[in-house]
Amino acid sequence: MEERKPGVYLCRGCGIDEAVSVDDLEQVAGTELKVPTCRQHDCLCSDEGVETIARDIAEGTVNQAIIGACSGRVMTDRFQFNGTSVIRANLREQVAWSQPAGDENTQMLAADNLRMGIAQAAKTVTPEASAEGETSSTILVCGGGITGLSAAREAVRAGHAVVLVERSDTLGGWAAQWSKRMPFRPPYRDPQDNDVAALIAEVSGNASVTVMPDTVVTRTEGSPGRFSVTLSQGGAEKIETVGAIVVATGWRPYDASRLGHLGYGTSPDVVTGVELEGMLGAGPVQRKSDGKAAKTVAFIQCAGSRDPDHLPYCSSICCAVSIKQALQIVEADPEASAFIIFDELRTPGTAEEFYRQAQEAGVIFMKGKVKGVDADLKVVYDDELLGDDIPLEGLDMVVLATGMVPNSTNPEAAAAESGADQLVDDIDPEAPIAIAGYKGGNGDGAAAEDAAQTPGDGGEDGNGDGDAEPALPGGPILNLQYRQGPHIPILADGFADSHYICFPYETRRTGIYTCGPVRRPMDMAESAEDAAGAVLKAIQALRNAGMGASVHPRVGDLSLPKIGLDICTKCRRCTVECPFGAIDEDENDYPILNPSRCRRCGTCMGACPVRTINFDNYNVQMVSDMIGAVEVPDEFSEKPRILILACENDAYPALDMAGINRHQYSPFVRVVPVRCLGSVTMLWISTALEKGFDGIMLMGCKSGDDYQCHFIKGSGIAKERMEKVGETLKSLMLEEERVAVEEISIADSGHVPNVINSFADRIVEIGFNPFKGF
Amino acid sequence: MAQSAPDTARKYDLGFARWVYENVEGGDKLSMCMQCGVCSGSCPIGTEMDHGPRKLFMMIRAGMKEAVLTSNTLWNCTKCYRCVVRCPRGVPVTYILGGLGTKAVEMGYVKTEDTVRFSKAFWWSAKTFGRTDERLVTSRYHFSGGFGEGVKKSLANLKIALGMFKAGRLHLGAPHKVKGTKNLQAILAKAQEIEERAGETER
Numbered sequence: 001m002e003e004r005k006p007g008v009y010l011c012r013g014c015g016i017d018e019a020v021s022v023d024d025l026e027q028v029a030g031t032e033l034k035v036p037t038c039r040q041h042d043c044l045c046s047d048e049g050v051e052t053i054a055r056d057i058a059e060g061t062v063n064q065a066i067i068g069a070c071s072g073r074v075m076t077d078r079f080q081f082n083g084t085s086v087i088r089a090n091l092r093e094q095v096a097w098s099q100p101a102g103d104e105n106t107q108m109l110a111a112d113n114l115r116m117g118i119a120q121a122a123k124t125v126t127p128e129a130s131a132e133g134e135t136s137s138t139i140l141v142c143g144g145g146i147t148g149l150s151a152a153r154e155a156v157r158a159g160h161a162v163v164l165v166e167r168s169d170t171l172g173g174w175a176a177q178w179s180k181r182m183p184f185r186p187p188y189r190d191p192q193d194n195d196v197a198a199l200i201a202e203v204s205g206n207a208s209v210t211v212m213p214d215t216v217v218t219r220t221e222g223s224p225g226r227f228s229v230t231l232s233q234g235g236a237e238k239i240e241t242v243g244a245i246v247v248a249t250g251w252r253p254y255d256a257s258r259l260g261h262l263g264y265g266t267s268p269d270v271v272t273g274v275e276l277e278g279m280l281g282a283g284p285v286q287r288k289s290d291g292k293a294a295k296t297v298a299f300i301q302c303a304g305s306r307d308p309d310h311l312p313y314c315s316s317i318c319c320a321v322s323i324k325q326a327l328q329i330v331e332a333d334p335e336a337s338a339f340i341i342f343d344e345l346r347t348p349g350t351a352e353e354f355y356r357q358a359q360e361a362g363v364i365f366m367k368g369k370v371k372g373v374d375a376d377l378k379v380v381y382d383d384e385l386l387g388d389d390i391p392l393e394g395l396d397m398v399v400l401a402t403g404m405v406p407n408s409t410n411p412e413a414a415a416a417e418s419g420a421d422q423l424v425d426d427i428d429p430e431a432p433i434a435i436a437g438y439k440g441g442n443g444d445g446a447a448a449e450d451a452a453q454t455p456g457d458g459g460e461d462g463n464g465d466g467d468a469e470p471a472l473p474g475g476p477i478l479n480l481q482y483r484q485g486p487h488i489p490i491l492a493d494g495f496a497d498s499h500y501i502c503f504p505y506e507t508r509r510t511g512i513y514t515c516g517p518v519r520r521p522m523d524m525a526e527s528a529e530d531a532a533g534a535v536l537k538a539i540q541a542l543r544n545a546g547m548g549a550s551v552h553p554r555v556g557d558l559s560l561p562k563i564g565l566d567i568c569t570k571c572r573r574c575t576v577e578c579p580f581g582a583i584d585e586d587e588n589d590y591p592i593l594n595p596s597r598c599r600r601c602g603t604c605m606g607a608c609p610v611r612t613i614n615f616d617n618y619n620v621q622m623v624s625d626m627i628g629a630v631e632v633p634d635e636f637s638e639k640p641r642i643l644i645l646a647c648e649n650d651a652y653p654a655l656d657m658a659g660i661n662r663h664q665y666s667p668f669v670r671v672v673p674v675r676c677l678g679s680v681t682m683l684w685i686s687t688a689l690e691k692g693f694d695g696i697m698l699m700g701c702k703s704g705d706d707y708q709c710h711f712i713k714g715s716g717i718a719k720e721r722m723e724k725v726g727e728t729l730k731s732l733m734l735e736e737e738r739v740a741v742e743e744i745s746i747a748d749s750g751h752v753p754n755v756i757n758s759f760a761d762r763i764v765e766i767g768f769n770p771f772k773g774f
Numbered sequence: 775m776a777q778s779a780p781d782t783a784r785k786y787d788l789g790f791a792r793w794v795y796e797n798v799e800g801g802d803k804l805s806m807c808m809q810c811g812v813c814s815g816s817c818p819i820g821t822e823m824d825h826g827p828r829k830l831f832m833m834i835r836a837g838m839k840e841a842v843l844t845s846n847t848l849w850n851c852t853k854c855y856r857c858v859v860r861c862p863r864g865v866p867v868t869y870i871l872g873g874l875g876t877k878a879v880e881m882g883y884v885k886t887e888d889t890v891r892f893s894k895a896f897w898w899s900a901k902t903f904g905r906t907d908e909r910l911v912t913s914r915y916h917f918s919g920g921f922g923e924g925v926k927k928s929l930a931n932l933k934i935a936l937g938m939f940k941a942g943r944l945h946l947g948a949p950h951k952v953k954g955t956k957n958l959q960a961i962l963a964k965a966q967e968i969e970e971r972a973g974e975t976e977r
Contacts, residue, residue: 296788337792362805364791364835383836385809386829390836394788 145173602679678714
C-alpha cells in the first residue's frame with residue numbers, strides 16, 4: 001500500500017460543538033497524534049463540508065478520511081470518496097446525544113473515540129475485489145412442487161435460466177393431488193379451483209427451464225457463482241454448473257400408522273387429510289369400508305401434532321385444510337354434517353374469514369382433546385368448554401389432520417456415511433461448541449451414531465427425549481462436498497435452519513436458499529410467495545459472487561479472511577466453527593477458503609488461536625490498537641474505563657438509538673463495533689485488561705434455539721468462549737465478573753443504558769483493575 | 775352455574791345441533807357462536823340457571839339433546855335481551871332460548887316446570903282479555919298445581935296483594951279488557967293456524 005496520509009475532519013453540527021470542545025479534539029488529532037491534516041466544519045455532511053474532504057483527497061494530501069461526526073451507520077452515501085478508506089469516529093449519537101454537554105467526562109469520551117478512529121485508520125487497507133473468473137447465472141431449483149415451480153417461474157421472469165430437478169416422474173408435487181385450494185384471493189371465503197396444472201404447463205413450456213424429472217442431486221461442489229452439481233437422472237449422471245441453488249423439496253405427511261390411538265388402522269374409515277383429498281377429488285366422498293356416502297364426518301385436529309411423542313410443532317395449515325374439506329363436504333351434500341374437534345383452532349390472517357364461512361355453513365366446531373377412536377368410529381373427546389367427556393356416535397368417517405414433516409433430507413436415499421452425525425452436530429466433537437438451533441448438539445457423537453444406525457426407529461420425531469437426538473432419516477439432498485458435511489443444516493424440528501426474523505430464506509450454506517415447507521409449514525399461496533423471495537436472494541448471491549462481494553448482512557463487502565498459513569497449526573477451529581461452511585481443509589489439512597461462500601463475519605478470526613486470520617479492513621491488530629489508543633486515567637482519578645465490544649448488527653445501532661432518544665448512560669464506556677461477537681478474539685480481552693480497563697462487556701445478539709445472531713452461530717460461540725475466559729481471569733487474580741456477555745436486540749435502545757449503568761456500578765463495587773498503571 | 779346436568783339426562787344425538795340450526799327460532803345464527811361467554815357473563819340471573827347460554831349452546835353442539843331440552847335455562851330467562859345486545863357474533867340468544875322452550879313443550883320434555891305453568895296462565899289472560907289481569911293470572915298460576923298448593927301460595931303472597939291493592943295496582947271487579955277481544959282472538963287463531971301449517975311443511 002502507498003504511504004498513509006490520514007486526515008481528520010471534525011463536525012461541529014448536530015450539537016457536537018455544544019457538547020464538547022471541538023478545538024480540543026483537533027489538538028488531540030493534530031498535536032498529540034500528529035495527524036497532518038485536521039479540519040473542522042459546521043456541517044460536515046453539507047455539500048460544502050463534503051467538498052472540503054473531497055478537495056484534500058483530490059489534491060493527494062489525504063488518502064484516509066477520519067470523520068469525527070455522526071455514527072458510521074448514517075450518512076454513508078455522503079461520506080463516500082471513490083474507494084478512499086473512510087473511518088468514522090462517533091461523536092454524535094454516542095457522545096453529544098447521550099452525555100451531558102460541557103462535562104469533562106464527555107470531552108474525554110469524544111477524544112477517545114477520535115483516538116480509536118485514528119488507530120483504526122492506521123491498520124486499515126481498502127480491500128480489493130478478488131475476481132475469480134466466470135460465474136454462472138443459471139439457478140438450480142430442487143423440487144418440482146408448487147414451491148419449486150413458482151421459483152422456476154420467478155427466476156425465468158427475472159431473466160435467469162433454470163434447471164428444475166424433481167425426484168418423482170411428474171411435476172406438481174402434493175399440490176397436483178388437491179381437489180381444491182384454500183382461498184388465496186378476497187373475500188377469502190370459499191375453496192378455490194386448483195390451478196397448479198396451469199403453472200406446470202407454464203414452467204415446462206418455457207424454453208429457459210430445463211425440467212429434469214426422475215432426478216436427484218448426487219453431488220454438489222464449489223461455491224456461489226459456480227456450483228458444480230452432479231445430477232442423476234434415472235442413473236445417468238450429468239454435471240451442471242449453476243450460480244445458486246434454491247431448495248424447494250417440500251414436505252411429506254406425518255406417518256399416520258403411528259396414530260393407532262386415534263383409530264388409524266383400526267377402521268378403513270379413519271383416514272388422513274391427504275387421503276381425504278384424493279377422495280374429494282374423485283367425486284362424492286364414499287366410505288372405504290362399504291362404499292356408502294359419508295354423511296357425518298368428524299375431523300380430528302392436531303393428529304400427531306403439538307404432541308411430544310410425535311411432531312412437537314404446529315403445522316399451521318391443518319386447521320384451514322380441515323375447514324376446507326368440511327366445507328367441501330357440507331356444500332356438496334346438504335344433508336351432510338361435519339364436526340371439527342380442535343384443541344386450539346389456528347386460522348391466522350385471512351383464514352379467519354374462511355373459519356367464519358365454515359361456521360355459517362353449519363360446520364360444527366368442538367374444542368377439546370380426543371381421548372380415543374374405536375373401530376365403530378366412536379370418538380370420545382374431553383370437551384374443554386363443557387368440562388366433560390363427550391362421545392360422538394354414528395359417524396360415517398373420521399379424518400385425521402396430520403402435520404407436515406419437512407423433506408430436509410431425501411427420505412428415499414440411504415443416510416450418507418458421515419452424514420447423519422454431521423447433520424446433528426457439525427462441530428468437531430473434540431471441541432464442543434453449542435450450535436444455535438440444535439437440541440442435543442453437545443458433541444455427543446456416540447448418541448448421533450446410535451441414531452444413525454437405527455434408521456426408521458428415530459423417524460421423523462426428531463425431538464425425542466432431548467439427550468440422544470435421532471437424526472432425520474434419509475440421505476442429504478444436495479450431498480454437499482463441504483468439510484462440515486453433506487447436509488443443509490437443520491433446526492431441532494428438522495426444518496432448514498435460517499435466521500427467521502431477518503433472512504428467512506438463507507441457509508447456513510451461502511448461495512443455497514430454502515423456501516416452502518422445507519423451511520417451515522405453509523400453504524400453497526405462502527409457498528409461491530416464499531419461492532419468489534428465495535429466488536431474489538439466489539439472484540443477489542450469484543451477482544455478488546460475480547463481483548467478489550459479500551451477500552447480507554455485509555452486502556457488498558469485498559474484504560476476505562486472509563489466512564497466514566506460515567504459522568497455522570492445523571487446529572481446524574476455523575473450518576469447524578465457520579457458520580457457513582466457507583472454509584474446507586486441503587489434502588495437508590490446512591484451511592482453504594471458498595471466497596464466495598464467505599459472509600465476512602470474522603468468526604474464523606475470533607476462533608484462530610494463533611491469530612493468523614485477518615481481514616484487510618478488520619483485523620486482530622486493528623482492534624487491539626484501538627483498545628490501546630484509549631487513554632486510561634489512573635485509579636486516583638476515580639474514572640473507571642469499560643470496554644464494550646458491540647455487535648454492529650444490533651447492539652451498536654441500539655446504542656445509537658439510545659443516543660437518538662437522548663438516553664444518558666455511563667460516560668466511562670468505550671465502544672468498539674465488531675462484525676459479530678464470533679469475531680472477538682481473546683487477545684482483545686487481555687489487551688484491554690493489561691491496558692487497565694476495569695470491565696469488558698460483549699454486546700451481541702441472542703443465541704440459542706431462537707437465536708437472532710446475524711451470522712447464526714457467532715453470539716453462541718462468543719458466549720461459550722467467554723465462559724472459559726473466567727478461568728483465565730481467576731489465574732490472573734482478577735474477578736470473573738469483569739467480563740460480561742449481554743444479549744441486546746436492535747429494539748433495546750431503552751434498555752441498553754440500564755445494562756451499561758448496572759455493569760458500571762458492579763465494576764465500581766468490585767474496584768479498579770489492579771493492573772491499571774503497569 | 776348452579777349445577778351441571780344430571781347424569782340421567784345423558785342422551786347424545788349427533789344430529790341435534792343440526793336440528794336446532796334448522797328448526798328452532800334463531801337457530802340458524804347459532805352456528806356463529808364462538809363460545810366467548812359474553813352472554814353468560816351478561817346474564818343477570820345466570821346463577822339461577824342450570825347452565826348459562828354459552829354452555830347450553832356447546833351442549834347443543836355436543837348433541838346433549840335431553841340435557842338441553844330439560845334445562846331450566848329455557849324457563850328462567852327473563853328476556854332482558856342483554857345477551858342479544860352484547861353478542862359479538864350476532865347470535866339472538868333470547869330468541870333461541872325461547873324457541874328451544876317452545877320445542878321442549880311440544881316434544882313433551884316439560885311437564886311440571888313452575889315457569890311453564892306461569893307462562894300458560896299469563897298467556898291465557900293475554901289471549902282472553904288482551905291484557906294481563908294480576909288477580910286472575912296469579913290465582914290461575916297458584917292453583918295450577920292443585921288446591922292445597924294454591925291456598926298455600928296465595929296466603930304467602932297475601933301481604934303483597936294487599937300492598938298492591940292499597941297502591942291501586944290491583945283492582946276488584948270485572949277484568950279490564952281491550953276493545954274487540956273477538957278480533958284479537960281471531961288474529962291469534964289465524965297466527966296459530968299459519969304456524970301449524972308452516973310446521974307441517976317443514977316436517
